Amino acid sequence: MTTKTPNQMAWWLVLPVVLLVAFNAVIPLMTVVNYSVQETFGDNQFFFEGVKWFQETIESERFHDALRRQLFFTGIILVIEIPLGVAIALAMPRRGPWVSVCLVLMAMPLLIPWNVVGAMWNILALPDIGLLGHSLNAMGVNYNFTRQPVAAWATLIAMDVWHWTSLVVLLAYAGLSAIPDAYYQAAKIDGASNWAVFRYIQLPKMKRVLTIAVLLRFMDSFMIYTEPFVLTGGGPGNSTTLLSIDLVKIALGRFDLGPAGAMSLIYFLIVLLLSWIFYTVMTKDEAD
C-alpha cells in the first residue's frame, strides 16, 4: 500500500458527495427524530412526548416478534448463501467461453426489480397453477404457502437464495480471478492438496470481497421489504412479517408517526450496530 499525502484540499473533491448524501440522509433522519418524540392528532398539531414511543417500542411484544423473525431470516440466509456462493465460484471455469455464459446467466436474478421477483415466485409457487406448487402437491407433499407458515418460510428462503446467491458468486469469483497463476504453480510444486490451496491461498485472497459480500447480504436481508411483501404480504397471519413490513404497516397504514419514527430509529441503530460488529470481527486480523 502506498502512503497517503496529507492534503486538506482533498475536502473539495469529496464535497459534492457529502452534500448530496447529506441532503438525502440528514434532513429525512432529522424528520424521523422529530416525529419520534412527538404525538400527533392530525391537522399538524404536535405535542412533545419525550422517550415514550421508544419505551413502548422496546417493550412491545410485536416488535420483539418481528425482530426475532428478522434475525432468524437473516441468519439462515447468511448460512446458506455465503458457503453456497463460494462453492459455486470455486467450481466455475477460470477461463474460456463458458465464463461469460455462466456470469451472464447467473447475474440475471440480481437485475430483476424486487417486486417482479416476488411476483415471479408467487406464480411459481401457487399451489394449483404454479410449477413449484403444482409439482410438490403432485408428488404428495401438502404444500400451500398462503396457508402454512412453514411453507411460507421455505418459499421465502428459497426465493432469497435464488435472488442473491449470485451476488456472492460474482464477488467471490472476482476475488478468485485476481489471484496470480504463480501462486497456484508454487502450490503445485509444493504438492499442496486442494484443501490446502483453498485454505491458504484462495480463502485469504478472497477475504476482502467476502467481507463485502457478508456485509452487503447482511444489510440487504435485514432491510428486505418488497419481495416478501409481494410474495406473502407478511402472512399467513403475521408469520413472515419482517421488521420493515411491520414498520411500513405502522407508518403508512395507521399513520402513527410517533411510534413509527421511534421504531425506525431503533431499527436503524440495530443495523448499524450489527454491521459494525461484523466489520470489526472480519477485519480484525488486518489490524494486528
Added chain:
Amino acid sequence: MKRFTWLVPFLYILFVLLPIYWLLNMSFKTTNEILGTFTLWPRDFTLENYRKIFTDPTWYNGYLNSLAYVLMNTVISVTVALPAAYAFSRYRFLGDKHLFFWLLTNRMAPPAVFALPFFQLYSAIGLFDTPIAVALAHCLFNIPLAVWILEGFMSGVPKELDETAFVDGYPFWRFFIKIFIPTIAAGIGVTAFFCFMFSWVELLLAKTLTSVAAKPIAATMTRTASTSGYELGLLAAAGALTIIPGAIVIYFVRNYIAKGFALGRV
C-alpha cells in the same frame, strides 16, 4: 472428482433459470389458460400480452420513466463518486476515516425508514413525481457504494502514475480526465453496473416519490395487479420485459467481472 465440478454451476444455473422459464411461459399464455389448466408450455400461444404493453402508453411510459431515473442516477453517482474516491485513495485529510464510515452507514439505512420523510422532503422542494427526484433519492445508497468500489480500484493504481504526470506539468483535472479515468475504466464499468442494478431494482422509494407523471414500471405493475383483477399473463409479460435492460448491462460488463477485481479497503 475434478470431472464433475462443472455440475455445480450447471445445477445452479438450472435453478436460476427455472422461475424465469415459468415467467416466460406464463407471459405467452392467455389468462384463461393460466387459470384453467396446468401446462408446461403455452398451448394457445399468444403475443397479446406483449402487444398490450407496447401499445398502451400507461405501460410503456412506465419503462421509459424507470430507465430515465436509473440512467440519471448512474451518471450522477459515478460522476460525483470519482473525485471523492480519488481523494479517499490518495490523500489524508481531516476526518477522512469518519467520513468514509459515515458514507457507508447510509448504505445501511432501511429505505422503509426514509419513505415518509422523503415524500415530504421532495414535495417541499417541488420535485415530487419527477424522475430526478427518484434519481437523487437513490443516491442515498448508490453514492456510498460507488465510492466504496471505485476507491478499491483506485488504490490498485500505483501512485507513481500521478507523480509522473504532475512532474510532467499536467494540471490536476487534465491528468484526472485524460490519464486517470482511462486507467480505471474497468472500475467505472463495474461501478456503473452496480449503480444501475440497485437503482433499477429498487421499488419502495421509487413508488413513494412518484404518482402519475413519473410512475416507474414496477409501480404500474403493482397497481394493475390490484385494480384490473388477476391478469397474470399481462403481469408476467411486463415482468419478463423488466429483465431485458439488466441483461444488456451485464453483457457489457461481463469481461470486467471475469478479469477479476480485488476490492481495496473494506
